[in-house]
Structures are given as structure tokens and as C-alpha cells.
Amino acid sequence: MPKYDPKVIESKWRKIFGEKKIYEPEIDNDREKFFTTVPVIYPTGLLHLGHLYTWTRADIYARFMRMRGFNVLFPQGFHMTGGPMVGMSLRLKNREKKAVDMMKDQGVSDEEIEKFSNDPIALGLYFSDTYIKDFDAAGMSIDWRRLFILSQTPQYSKFVEWQFNTLKRLGLIVQGTHPVIWCPKEDTPLGDHDRLSGEGESPLKFSVIKFRMEDYILPVGTLRPETMFGVANLWLNSRIAYKKLTLDSGEEWIVSGEFARKIRYLLKTVKKEEDFDVSSVMGKNAKNPLNGADVPVFDADFVDGDAMTGVVMSVPMHAPVDFVYANRSGALEKLGGRPKKIIDVEGEENLVEDAIKRFGETPEGLDKATKYVYKKEFSSGILNTNCGKFANTAVDKAREKIKDLLREKGSYEDMYEPSGAVVCRCGANGVVKLLENQWFIHYSDRELKEKMLRAVEEMKICPEEVRVPLVSAINGLEDKAAARHGGLGTPLPWDKNWLIEPLSDSTIYMAYYTIADTANKMRPEELDDRLFDYVFLGKKDSSPYPDEAEKMRKEFLYWYPVDMRTTAKELVPNHMVFFIANHVAIFDRDKWPKAMSINGWLVVNKQKMSKSKGNTMGISEAVESYGTDSVRLIATASDGIDDAEWDTSNINTVYQKIETLMDLIEILDDFKGHKKLIDKYALSKAARITRDATEDYGNMLLRSAVQRTFFDGVQLLKEYLELGGYNGETLRELIRRIVRLNHPIFPFVTEELNSAMGGKELLEGGKSWPEYDEREISRLIDSEVEVVRNTISDIRNLTKILKISPKKVRIGISKPENFDLYNRIVEETKNTRNANEIRKKIRSSSKLADKLLKNPNRLPENGLDHDTETKLFEETKESISRIFGCEVIVESSDDDKAIPGKPALTIS
């Protein structure tokens, strides 16, 4: 019968915590508040351990702060905005086998599946119910009174309307066109989840430059407008079909058949389309719109009708493909030799030719060469004197200037194509469509970005390494389309045809938590902009407000801002950025978020835990097998944003150590020894653990924290006993520390241990975090105990080598004057580690000095003490004698082998 039975202990304390309503905090002006959140979650399937990782981390922090006396608020809501639930529902409706199986695997009945296939909300509500149970089972200290569901709780929808009206008032809502990957067959945006292939591809902007020839236009597609001065000729491919398009501007464009199809999605109206035979233009001249030069059109089979417009300009001196093809096809001869170079790169005379030599003329080699040349020229190229007024302009600058000039002349347009092939689930090839009249949040606003950067600067970020990607995400932030037509969501208040999109309605909802308990009980129509303006911004006019207004205002002022937001790393470049942006846009500076904590994923055999991979474990299953406290160990699986391996093998160790603690607590009263040096050591170590662990918890370094508090902590107990510690008071203090320091991670069993030790107050009740006194920490005693440990290990080695079982061990402590010398040398290493310099300083030529100075790098940072060392060995000699089963004599020694910190050993 095991001593430690998690089930019994956990249900006991769960009940007590619930009765005390510890997780349902109210305003308390005598206590400092701490408000922590984790993002809302989509209930489209059962929760698994992978999810729990983030929440447990947040919960541990919440409990840590509670123990330190803070009034902690930890709410949780759900998200039903957007496509995921509608998508799942649709897949069930279509009886997609994978979707149906997934539901059945999760214990959903046929009847319910039928219901879900017509009602996505029912699906969401079904799973969100299981989430609440699972979060509770996993010991989350969540205040469920404040629960709400994004885009479903009508009161919350009023809040989102207020958010958008406020953004609009602030000038942060703009309207414009926006490119998206589009399915031409289904006439809908083609999100990553809807793609058969081409996940991650996005619209790529390219330049169209109009070369004129007779009455029509040859629209060249290019990514490098800066090479316009070096155009030798144009390439068309007589093997593919071309069309002549008459646009509503009256222009006639010659483009590939493929592009003729795609251009219609790019806001171009095609009035007339006819076949066009490009052989009629081969050899004729077109006009370079930048410098008016005549450039001939040549035939080239490498031109791909599917890439850009199907009209390509040839820049042989700056594009490997052009160079090779111009040579092979004899185009160079027709042109009368090599064209001029127009971009210089320092130290590169023949960049293109060298690149071709280096990578070869195979298609793959040319591809590499092209990338190489583009990169070189873009990063360090400068336009030369062949470029008229653009001479001496760096390529990146010249590119924009040339675009502007061409645009002025009416010879330039931006166009888009997918950055790679995209295929829709329906089988159609994706194109880029420009959406008109789309509503954007104006995240690219300069002032807004500056405020965001300021907010991030002041923000505590755990781990600190996330700051760099966060700042770069902010710098690269563009306007974000904030509304869409499909899925679930709150209608845009001023244009009800659009629904507010998920990432946009989930940016400041944490403010709503502060008032949720009150607001959720009100009628939605009471929650108008005027009320919210008062509650959140303090803007008040003289007309009457609902009775709840004052209460809500107080709640918001007390709880806000968010003190800690915990989430997984994939949300950093999107949600976290928008979260910050909307806060700094809408709220006063003292309401900006204070800290964020980012973690990786929980992985199994290096694979992310996910339902589709089938490598998940359900919460109730895990809790059933291991107990809540042990399952919570997942939160300590990794520090930083690296992925964390779910490893159950140390759960056994945890059980074992907990039982050790239980055993010791039972017999605490039997320890009646005096306090000795080893007591001083144990307390020093415990103080150090307390100090370091407090810092670890504060920085969300939970792996390190559990290492110190639990594994090192229990190890310390064993060490204390092994080295002859026998004082009940010390032991009690050590256990008291260990129990408290571990409570955030193991809230139930530590509460049990605390009460077993006679603790009357709940650890969970607050102000239970252990203090420590810096003066308790003694480096000297730590070092001297290490000397004892090393000596024991040396004795062991020696007996092994000598192959004897010792009868007598003499431990010869070095003489006091040697300690003086030793300490002087150690002191000197603070200035230098140069052996000769130290020798000069200490002016000693003793053998000991020689030995120590042989490698000054190996000297420790702090000194030793003769009396302490002697006394410690005297005190521990009984323990040593017990280990080796022999007599142990501690004496002073003249032997050269006796060095401070390394006594001479004589074994017989």
C-alpha cells in the first residue's frame, strides 16, 4: 500500500480550495492585485496535454504570486470567431471520414455528430464544457465566473463594437484593396487549411513595366526594375499561346494566355481578348520607357507562360539566365556584342560570368547563380555611370526611385501572383485576387508603432530572447484586414456586411474579464459605447448611467492592466503583436500590458502533440494515471521557447521523493541532535535555494525552479542526514522550505504535507512564500562541505585502487599557515591569474605555492578556513566511519599531500 495516494489527497484539498473561493477574487484595496491571462481557446476537440503545458505554466505563476500575497485574478474564456468550428461542422456535414473518426475517437456519439454537422455553435459548446472540467482536473486556479465566449456572448459583442468604433474614432480604421490567394472556381479566399498544396504561399508583388511597340504594349514582368538601364532585348516564347487584351483604359496588352486569365482578378477589366501570334513581333523593336532605347524582341523557349506576364526583359550582364541564353541563341551577335554593365559591386568584375562558372549551366545551377547575383547586387550593388541621373545610387534605393519615375510616366503597375503554386481542395489552381473596399486596422501607423515599441521596451518578457522577434514583428507590421465575409463573428458596427475577423476581435478582451461577472448579467443593449467609454476610458457626461457603471469602472481600475500574458510561441508574431497594438492605441499608458511569458510546444518523440498526429493524451486519462500534481510537472519540461519533451519517467522519482518527505515528517520529533556546522550548511543551502528559486519562478524558469526546489531540495535533506545532521528544528525548517517552494507546482500534495507538519494556515491562502536572510548564505561552509564530500569520494577511490577494506582512515588537515597562504593566493586571483605575477605578489616559494600555481585557472573563487575544516571533519567523522565501516581519525598533518581543501589520506 503506497503511502502517497494522489487521488485521496487531491480530492480533499480540491474541495477545501473550492469552499474558500480562493480562485474567485474580489477587489481588495489592501492587497496588490495580479492579473494573469492565457489566450482564449477554440473548442473544436478535446483538450490534451499539449494544451495543458501553457496553462499549467500560467497557473504555477498565479499560485506563486498568490503565495507572495497578491490578489490574483486568472480568468479564461473561449473563442468561437472565424472558421475553425464552421469548418469542422462542414466537414462533419460532408461526412468526411477523417473528421467523423476524430469525433468518434473523442467519444462523441453519432447523435451529437449529427447535431454538430448542422450547428457549429453546439459543437463549440459541447467541447467548451469538457474544457472547464479538464482545466479543473488539471488544477487550474481559474475564476470561471468571468467566462465568456468571443462572438457568442452578446454582451461581449457589444464590447467588440465599442473597440472598433473607438479604433475608427482614432483614425485607425482604413479602407482599401488587399491581395489574397483566391480560388477562382469556388470564388473564395484560399486559406492555408483549404489548400491541397502550396501551404504558406502568399501573394507576391511584382512590377509590370510597359514597353510600347506600335499600337500595343508589351508588359514586362520583373522583380528588378533597377536593371532597366541594362535591358538588351525582350524575350517572348513562340511555343506558348499569347493573347491581346484590350483594357478599359484603351491599352492593348500582349500577355501569355495564363496571365490573360489571371489579370481579371487584379482589378483589371478586359474589354476584349483575342489570340495573338507573337512571331509577328519577333525581331521588331520595343521602346524602353525609362530611357527611350529601342530593344528588339527575340524568341526564347525558357519563358514560362505561367510566371508573371509571359513577357520578359533580358539583362544579360546582370542575370545569368539571360546571359547564357543570349549567348546560345546568338542574340548577343545580333545586338552587336555585349551590352554594358550598369551595376557595380565592389571586388566583382564579372559577377554574372563568375556565378555561372561557379554554379554551372544546368537549370538548377542557373537558378542558384541567379539567386547569388540578385543577392549580391541588392545588398551591395551601386548603379554606375551608364544609368544617367541614377548613377551612384544604391540598388535598393534606385529600385524605388525608378518605380516612381516609371509610374509618373504611366509605364508602371504593381501586379501580384502566388509566391508558389497553390492548389485548392477543389483542384483548381489558386490565383491572387485584389479585394476591394476591405476594412483594415491601420497597424502600419507610425505613431502607433512607436507606442508599441515603447510598450515592449517597458515590458518584462520571459524569456528575454523573444524580445528580438517581437520587435522585428512590430517593425514589419502592415495594415491588417480586419473583416471578412464567411465564418462566425461580430458584424462590423458601421458596415454589417462584414464580420470582424478572429485575430482582430481578440486583442483587448482581457479588459472585459475585469467586468465580465457584472456585465454578463446586464442586458446587452445597456452596454453601449457611452458606458464603455466611461468604464474603460473614464469619459463621462452628465446623462445618467446604468447602476452598474461605477462598479465596473472600479473593477477595471483595480484589475487592469494585464500583469502577465502566457502563451505559446506561435502567437508571438501575430496575436501578441495585435494585443499590444490595440492596447497602446486604445488605453492609457498605465493600462498597457506589463509582462508576457512565451513557451514552446509539448512534443512526443520530437513531434508536436496534436490530434491529427494521434500522439496526444487526454487530461482525465493523464490525471487518472499519475495524479494532478505529477501531471503538472509538464510545465517544468523546458525553459525558454524550445519544445519540451513529455517524459513520464521522472514521475516515479517524484512519487519516491514525496514519500521520503512524508516519512521524515512522521518521525520529525525523533530528531533530537544538537546544531552543528552541518546544520549551518543545510540552512545556508536552503536559503540559497529559496533565493534562486524565487528568482526562477519570477522569470518563469520553471524547469530550473523545480530542479532547485524539489530535486536539489530533497537531495539536501538526504545529504544533511548522511553527514550526521540530527537536529529536528533544522530538519523541520528544511522541509518547510521545500514544501512551500514546491507548492505552485504541486499544490495539493504540498498542502497535505504542510498540514501534516502541523501547518494551520493554507499555503494557498497567501503570504506563505518563504523568506530568506542573505546572511544565512555562507560560501565558506558550502565550500568546506564540498571538501568533505570530495574527501569521501577520494577515500572510496583509494580503497578501490588498493583493493582493501579499510580498518583505519587518517584524515590529515593541512597546517593553519598553509590555509593563510592558500587564501592569499585565492585572493590574488581576483586581480590576475598569471602565475608569475601571483608568485611575485605573495613572495613564497613553498611547495604548496608551486602546486597551487601550477594551474591558477583551477583555483576556486573563495577561500577556506583551517578551523572550520577541522571542526567539520571532526563532526562528520562518525558519518564517514559509518560509510566505510572503519575507524576515522582527524588530525593535523605536516605532509606535503595535505593541502587546504584536500586533506592527506592515510588508509590502512
Next chain:
RNA sequence: GCAGGGGUAGCGAAGCGGUCAAACGCGUAAGGCUUAGGACCUUAUGGCUCAGGCCUUCGAGGGUUCAAAUCCCUCCUCCUGCACCA
């Protein structure tokens, strides 16, 4: 393409200028305990030694320093993110 982060023992993972052959965990081996297995406890686990010692290592190659896994440069190599999608 742009941006960011890595490469340390059989594995996971600390260390981020000096007490470092490298914490801790897993794995492996031996011993103890046990009717047996498991669990647990002890010890060992880079190489060579065997009176407490020596040598070699932290992706590769250079450099800075009295001192580098740690700082700088080059190269190789592996991840991750890039927007309307949560």
C-alpha cells in the same frame, strides 16, 4: 527572398569568460534489497592510468585573451516564422 534561433557525453538538457570532463534527468553496467521480477538504494559511465594523476574534447577553421563551450570573423549544417490563417 526577409527575419530569428540552434549544433555540448548514448539521448534530453544545463553552463554563456576563470572552482568545467561538463549540473540534472533518462539510458547503460555492477553491487545491495527481494522467493523472483519491478520499484527502490549505492556506485560507475570521454580516453589512458591506477595513491588521489595525466591527456583530449563542446559542428569545422581562424582570431582576441594570462585564460574561450562561452567574445569576434569565415564556413558547414539543422530548425522556426512570414499575415487575413488560427
